Amino acid sequence: MRLRIDCAYDGTDFSGWAAQPGRRTVQGELEAALATALRLERVRVTVAGRTDAGVHARGQVVHLDVDREVVEASAGRARDAPLDALARRVDGILPADVRLRRVREAPDGFDARFSATWRRYAYRIADTRELGDPLVRHHVLTWGHRLDLDAMNAASAPLVGLQDFASFCKRREGATTVRTLLDLTWRRDEAGLAVGTVRADAFCHNMVRSLVGCLVAVGEGSRPTTWPVEVMAGRRRDQGVRVVHAHGLTLEEVGYPDDHEMAAQAERARARREAIDA
Structure with missing residues (x-):
């Protein structure tokens, strides 16, 4: 079984x-x-x-x-x-x-990796002194500047869709950096923390943390809202992009199709992976 x-x-x-x-x-x-x-x-x-x-x-x-x-x-x-x-x-x-x-x-045809249609992460940031809480220090990034989430959302919107995220990924030999970014939004939770929600079909190495670092630069006002899409257009790692610390990042959920579609989804995903590896 x-x-x-x-x-x-x-x-x-x-x-x-x-x-x-x-x-x-x-x-x-x-x-x-x-x-x-x-x-x-x-x-x-x-x-x-x-x-x-x-x-x-x-x-x-x-x-x-x-x-x-x-x-x-x-x-x-x-x-x-x-x-x-x-x-x-x-x-x-x-x-x-x-x-x-x-x-x-598991239902017939289920594969934890290949049947998945998306993964959703959240990145949490305490960006004021009042939000500093040592009890959550292992799960929330402390940031010294108040972030403009409207600016970060404006900068995030052009990144959504099927794109080459080479500028935000640590390259691996033979691996593609093309991903479908389904959602990238910022909001404040009940405690006032800045929370970035990122959902994609898959992620390459360091992708989320690099995206967050790029958008934080916009939020604190050191970069314009057009900068992230300009970085992505370069299709290579930009030394100006900060890879933020890992501890603010949490894998929240993995999405799967209905039970009767598990096997078909896994077959499609494996075929794409084999084509990439070839």
Whole structure:
């Protein structure tokens, strides 16, 4: 059976999502806990989107293939359904900075990575002295200048759509920098924090943090509202673009199609990836 696992984590003390020898990672902790709970020597999960060191997640999604009999055996005499018992057992093994939100059997054709149609991130900024709160220092960027969100929204609008984001990405050999940016907006939440919401079909390395850094320069008045689109038109990394700190960034949600469309979406996404890699 294939399991869909929704999880959340505080990325502060992790070297990112992906397992790395000698480093503490979210993938490493989650796979170790699942292996222990399922009484298996090793398990391997597939993730919707790998997050960098210091980045947090509320809505991360992974899938795991495992024999149904193994899941049922791991539940033992628990009164809960086997998947509920598994979730509770794994949470009891995981460190406090990783938690499972839900474990369920995935629909036919589901792939945590390739069935996803979009990923949504939020970047939070405290831009006044009054908003400074040491209790959220690991999740909110402290900024020394009040930001003009109207200007930042005006600068964000031309970036939306199918674009080449090479100017905002750390290049990787053979990887495309073309992405479809679905949303890029700024607002203030109930506490007064400046919150940037970014949603796209996928993101390349450092893309969100570079976009935020570019737009913050507009918000504080050091750059005009036309600057971000001018940077993007250059199609190469601009040394003037600041890559903001990772700790203000959170993966909030991953979007998927209806259950009957999961397999078709995964096939389309794999075909695009194979064409790019070729």
